[in-house]
Amino acid sequence: MFEEAQYFAPVAEQGDGSVVVELAASHPGFADQVYRARRNAIAALAVNYRLGEPIPAAEYTEQEHEIWALVAGELAIKHRKYAVAEYLDGAARLGLPSERIPQLQEVSELLEPLTGFRYLPAAGLVPLRDFYGVLADGYFHSTQYIRHHSVPFYTPEPDVIHEVIGHANALANDRFAALYRLAGAAARRVESEEALEFVSKVFWFTMEFGVMAESGELRAYGAGILSSYGEVEEFRGMDIRPLDLKVMGHTQYDITKYQDVLFRAESMEHLEDVVGAFWETCDDESIAALR
Ligand SMILES: [Fe+2]
Numbered sequence: 001m002f003e004e005a006q007y008f009a010p011v012a013e014q015g016d017g018s019v020v021v022e023l024a025a026s027h028p029g030f031a032d033q034v035y036r037a038r039r040n041a042i043a044a045l046a047v048n049y050r051l052g053e054p055i056p057a058a059e060y061t062e063q064e065h066e067i068w069a070l071v072a073g074e075l076a077i078k079h080r081k082y083a084v085a086e087y088l089d090g091a092a093r094l095g096l097p098s099e100r101i102p103q104l105q106e107v108s109e110l111l112e113p114l115t116g117f118r119y120l121p122a123a124g125l126v127p128l129r130d131f132y133g134v135l136a137d138g139y140f141h142s143t144q145y146i147r148h149h150s151v152p153f154y155t156p157e158p159d160v161i162h163e164v165i166g167h168a169n170a171l172a173n174d175r176f177a178a179l180y181r182l183a184g185a186a187a188r189r190v191e192s193e194e195a196l197e198f199v200s201k202v203f204w205f206t207m208e209f210g211v212m213a214e215s216g217e218l219r220a221y222g223a224g225i226l227s228s229y230g231e232v233e234e235f236r237g238m239d240i241r242p243l244d245l246k247v248m249g250h251t252q253y254d255i256t257k258y259q260d261v262l263f264r265a266e267s268m269e270h271l272e273d274v275v276g277a278f279w280e281t282c283d284d285e286s287i288a289a290l291r
Contacts, residue, residue, distance in 0.1 A: 135184025166223025
């Protein structure tokens, strides 16, 4: 899930109990009434979801399953070249279907025996404290819709390809799953909105857009890079900075274009030592000293 409010289409609950997703005029699916009706129905599943229930199945069209197959296939090829070993380990353990969109319930059932993580359906933006806080309990909020079929390699918002290919493959690896849990614990521990924002920015520059040195080359582990057909080919040419909490906390990002400032961990141990240890111990005071 991405953090920024403007990245998500607003979701409105109507007086009659129906749910409307307000797509922007620039959204590829804006003029497609059939797609919009499906988006509304899928958002309603999340709005009406109660914790502990199985996640209701979303209805996808054949065309949408074909988009998954196309994008998942292309990304898998790129991952072999560009993804870190722990992510590839997670993907191998998880064994996502390649020919059709997996239901979130199915993703949960594949993931839970591996690292204890389960998926929760999200209609759109989840408040930061909820989104991060439940990571500590092993829950991951995920959108369930898929991008519009007219532009298979582009999405203006985080869709099920991002949430599942980007995040679930990482969450299937023990070391990444532990880092997600620590981010959640940090979000629960901090009190001020500024400190929470700092925790979320570190998450953005690591779990969403992190890159890592591996066997002498730069590879990616961030879900935002590994779920993007374009960015996965571009990240090595971006402005790559050393992994530094203070600098991450002061770096602005624009979610509407490719992430051009990236932070490099020198190894998985380095990521755990810097970012994992930060999330494990940070509080309002230690974060104020970094800000
Ligand atoms: Fe995400």
